[in-house]
Amino acid sequence: MSKQDLVREVETFMLERVIPTEAEHHHQMQEASNRWTYTPVMRELRAEAKAKGLWLFPIPEELGGRGLTLTEYAPLCEIMNWCNHGPEMFNCYTGTISNTTAMAKHAPKQLQDKYLKPLADGDIRSCISITERNVPSSDPTDLQFDIKREGDEYVLNGVKSWATGGAMDECQFYLVLGATDINAARHARHSMVLVPREAKGLSLGRIETVLGYDDAPFGHCDLIFDNVRIPVANLIGNEGEGFLMMQSTLGVGRIQLGMGAIGAAERAMREMCSWVETRMIGGRPLVDRQVVTDAIARSRIEIDACRAFILQTTERMQAEGMKAVRGEIAQLKVLAPEVALKVLDRAMQFHGGAGLSYDTPIAEMWAHMRTVRIGEGADEVHRDTIAKLELRRQAAWREANGQ
């Protein structure tokens, strides 16, 4: 299959398999005695996608992926996100991609043998655990979670929260970021360790909701570590490099996130455009109202500008490296969910009750997208970064041009 064909394959799979089974998936979830495992339809679709080679797109082929470059991967991220649980069907959930990457690059062979292969195969799942309730995600160098070395072991104590996917039955290990040396320089305090699900002293805490969604089967839960002991061999990378390691996967993650927002917005556009053609009000279809078409046009303008910018940034990131587009990835982190939320909100409004309930995926997509303005650094913090870079660039420009 050529890479161009891949786009069409993923589109087809989304249109023929994922979207038509959304309601069934929702229904199975509602009926489930256990909400924290894949629904039958999810299992089925994942198996199908894998069989077709629609799997782990940006991961090297030797690990079972398709080895796509970032520019090749980006358009797929849009398509997969026509549905909130779309990426999971292709084993392309952001955390899976970044954990697979981190494990492949930095984990000792023995951990790779035990965890990396089944993760890439989709037989197990993993969870990246960073967030602490009292530390804004905007400032990860402030994380306090305690990892203390004692002989050949690390002892973990503390509570991690908002661990997405951490409560799934399939989740067999956690990559936990914690402070191994809280007094070191800000960027050298933290290390990443692998904690097996069955570790003694590890328990699951409360499960969060986002607006009213528990985001099952993935969910967001507390992880309570009470003197959890793991061998030092479970260290991923080197001590003190946890933060840098985490940052190194950021670029891909941001492109996924940005193009994912575009995908959500495009889904909203489709729902909105087809709805307004048939929904009658006062004897005329909604599409006859200019406030409706005006909103559709605004949405198209905003989506296309945002996508053009993300794709431009993706190309530059691939060509020049992540550092060269540091400002741009902050920019898209702010812009993409803003655009998607606007488009989703318009779709919600025109759908009336159907836009709020499970009749359409709009409300749930809105809720998910709302978290993006907060997670991995709030908008306000990214704008601070962007402004700092801008002021520095302007000063350099004035200097260079004698202004």
Add this chain to the structure above:
Amino acid sequence: MSKQDLVREVETFMLERVIPTEAEHHHQMQEASNRWTYTPVMRELRAEAKAKGLWLFPIPEELGGRGLTLTEYAPLCEIMNWCNHGPEMFNCYTGTISNTTAMAKHAPKQLQDKYLKPLADGDIRSCISITERNVPSSDPTDLQFDIKREGDEYVLNGVKSWATGGAMDECQFYLVLGATDINAARHARHSMVLVPREAKGLSLGRIETVLGYDDAPFGHCDLIFDNVRIPVANLIGNEGEGFLMMQSTLGVGRIQLGMGAIGAAERAMREMCSWVETRMIGGRPLVDRQVVTDAIARSRIEIDACRAFILQTTERMQAEGMKAVRGEIAQLKVLAPEVALKVLDRAMQFHGGAGLSYDTPIAEMWAHMRTVRIGEGADEVHRDTIAKLELRRQAAWREANGQ
């Protein structure tokens, strides 16, 4: 108790009883085997409020209320809505007020004896059932639900949806608006009838969610009427006057809704102001950031202007009647939730995860407020009305002033 004291009494009850038990209520709801009945804490608080005379404020004293005028009642609506379920504690849920009023004015004595007293006493609950899935709420004269007279009975057939509170165990009757003469003039097609919960042929359908919330214990459900037969004596008011009757309670409802939005916004302000003083980011409290204080100031500006307008409209409605402020109640219907949503969204953003989850009431309030932009006529429809009135007024003004 003077009416001035009443304001303080309600404030105190909200601050000392309702808000401190929010978490307990939520917890009880989560643990409940039956989500469709009051939680123990709700029962307790309702009993307490009633005992204090904090009950049915705008309803005449002979019905067990406090007989407040609209201008007296409006400030209480703000306070009760510091919490989504606040009004229920005082038996002042909007539907309860309007059903009590409609029953008192238009129901035959026999129905009053059986239903009105227990409703006013808070022993039972009722549900107003208007919405049909295929008819935008913007255009209620289009409602299709079939009420056919056969001899001494009405026969009801059809599905009503989004019946708020309709699935509660306490709900003992439904006021159903349906077409008794679909070929009559638009405003004379519909009649209102009382259907007892136990009516044969009536069943509950699916329960909606609003951004993931099922809004238990009230909820929004489908009501399925399959040849439901009720005596003609269950007619409320006259045949063909259902729509007008419904409209006549609109004014009070809109003030409740508008001041309720103000209440939600003020709650968000409080949560936001106290949170940002203690939440640290980069070693400084959030309140040190000017984007935070700027948002607080914007919120204050927007809230106060909106409240001033609603109170001004309330006074005019009381003095001049509802027709005189027809445009203004459309205006506040659009403005109040817009303001509340903006303030709630800012509070959500600064709270981070706590603004999305059950840690604060912000997310649930946002979801509730989002429905207000859709229910009882979407914003777009009200703006159409407002523009029509404005153009007419301007034309009259030009005429009168020879312009």
Add this chain to the structure above:
Amino acid sequence: MSKQDLVREVETFMLERVIPTEAEHHHQMQEASNRWTYTPVMRELRAEAKAKGLWLFPIPEELGGRGLTLTEYAPLCEIMNWCNHGPEMFNCYTGTISNTTAMAKHAPKQLQDKYLKPLADGDIRSCISITERNVPSSDPTDLQFDIKREGDEYVLNGVKSWATGGAMDECQFYLVLGATDINAARHARHSMVLVPREAKGLSLGRIETVLGYDDAPFGHCDLIFDNVRIPVANLIGNEGEGFLMMQSTLGVGRIQLGMGAIGAAERAMREMCSWVETRMIGGRPLVDRQVVTDAIARSRIEIDACRAFILQTTERMQAEGMKAVRGEIAQLKVLAPEVALKVLDRAMQFHGGAGLSYDTPIAEMWAHMRTVRIGEGADEVHRDTIAKLELRRQAAWREANGQ
């Protein structure tokens, strides 16, 4: 004439005399050999208004005014501002009102005899001179202009800028705020003195434009003081009290400004509503387009909320004093021009070229209103104040309520 009649009288004068002569005024101004004096039509209208007793509304009758209270005056401010030069027709330009008030309260009798009477009579004009180019208006205690006492004289040195009306031939004196003791506490540094037009060493500097408008015949100019000497008897009030004196007139000024913005917005509404009914596009009048009517509705919503808030604040200011509404006058200072600019911008858009040129007063009103977001403290500074007051109030509330 009763005060109720006054409203109608002012409306009539605006509609029959001021608005119909706008084009003539503009034309006379274009043809004028000297742009810095009243046009003939202005002179004529001022004389007419004065003859009718439509003059100096909020100023005591003994000074030739009408002695209106603030709540009586506020509605007139709206009406007079249907046209940028409207207030001047009634000798109610903001600076005239505040200078008349300051002179009446604080000037020695000899100065009153010479300057106050002709000012109130409209025979001369005055200018309040505060702004310095390098000091943001947001922070007037930083003003540096030097007033040094030498024996029985004050010696003034420095440049004042944006002196509105300062270049008019009719301007016979300046009230200048300068530092008499730059080392005193911030609010005690400045004094106000009267400088006659003919003072030696005083010259006029450059004239500013506002978005291309020179705002003739009033204008905004630099005043250059080069060793200007005036007798100490020209001190208004006491030394070191200049800032407080200026602040004391603030309340009335803000109400004028706020209601003036409402007046501008209402004018824009009228222009917009009548224009869209006749302007054809694609064979249908503009008013048939829902984006047009939607914008009209939004404008009505925003204007009415803003006006309700200003009137509520006016009442409270009159009843409780200016300090009680310190936050509110900051709020309206931000809100009113924001609303007016939005409405004017919509009117501009729908008018096309006519909205940009002199065919309508819209563009010039927009430009004037844009200055309001900057002058007397930028929006951002007022929002800082509002947030500070809010946080303080919230803290007090928590304290009082044991939250």
Add this chain to the structure above:
Amino acid sequence: MSKQDLVREVETFMLERVIPTEAEHHHQMQEASNRWTYTPVMRELRAEAKAKGLWLFPIPEELGGRGLTLTEYAPLCEIMNWCNHGPEMFNCYTGTISNTTAMAKHAPKQLQDKYLKPLADGDIRSCISITERNVPSSDPTDLQFDIKREGDEYVLNGVKSWATGGAMDECQFYLVLGATDINAARHARHSMVLVPREAKGLSLGRIETVLGYDDAPFGHCDLIFDNVRIPVANLIGNEGEGFLMMQSTLGVGRIQLGMGAIGAAERAMREMCSWVETRMIGGRPLVDRQVVTDAIARSRIEIDACRAFILQTTERMQAEGMKAVRGEIAQLKVLAPEVALKVLDRAMQFHGGAGLSYDTPIAEMWAHMRTVRIGEGADEVHRDTIAKLELRRQAAWREANGQ
């Protein structure tokens, strides 16, 4: 000079010659006895630019241009628009480019000899005259201007308005679009003819202002045609093809316009960034305020997304032709001025008085950019087009994908 060098050359010319002489140009214009001719500094700069080969960039070399493709030209459009009169320095005013192109393609040789060469050489100027006061620019097929053939002559009657540059002394001919067959199909009604400046019966009418700017030396004026007779040889292209001819130059014009808006926004960013570093308020530079840096970040986000979209569209237009990007050029027509106006407004706000006056180019740039939302089709009309295309595309997509 390579094309890469060209970018730097233009930047350098803007930075060293055009921007430093802005104040001088403004001063010369203020002092000029005749506002409708180039200022001396403009003449000087145009001669310099031409001598350096910085001239008519997108026009073929045989006509004296540089023969740049659209993708090569686009970045220069941004740079030239760092100043409102920038493009004129390089003989790249939009109308000059489109008239040169139209004349080169469609004018008979004799007209080319007489007018095209001096136009390309910059010795004369031209004016495209389309707008009629009573026809919204959104609907050019409605234009009524009368061109009647009588024997070997066309007779022109009517008034054209907003003829930009039409009053300049240098303007030697007008390309006038008028109806030669008002009853033909909408797109075949109009023809374009060349009218020499000295034509009998042609006179100049009133000159418009934009906000308060007369945009001298270019200006926008009425052209009054009273039985103006021209030989039929002055027809440009064929009869009935005027509208199509006009449309054919649209693509390049839109890219110029869009990138020009980006250039204006970048100029605003520079002015804003350098100003806030030195402007003090309350003892600290403005840049210390987070509302300032937040606005800078928002501006960067908006500008970069808009530019990425325009450049993407430019590439597609070059590769696939204008029809393929019909929606996109409407999208950028709406988006680009919206972004520029937002950035300019922020710069205006932070500059205070300097942002409103001639101290900076911000106010004049804002006024110019405001016209772009109106000219060549108002935003609302373009959004209508965009929505229509979107709904059609969505329907096709559903059809193709069996949705």
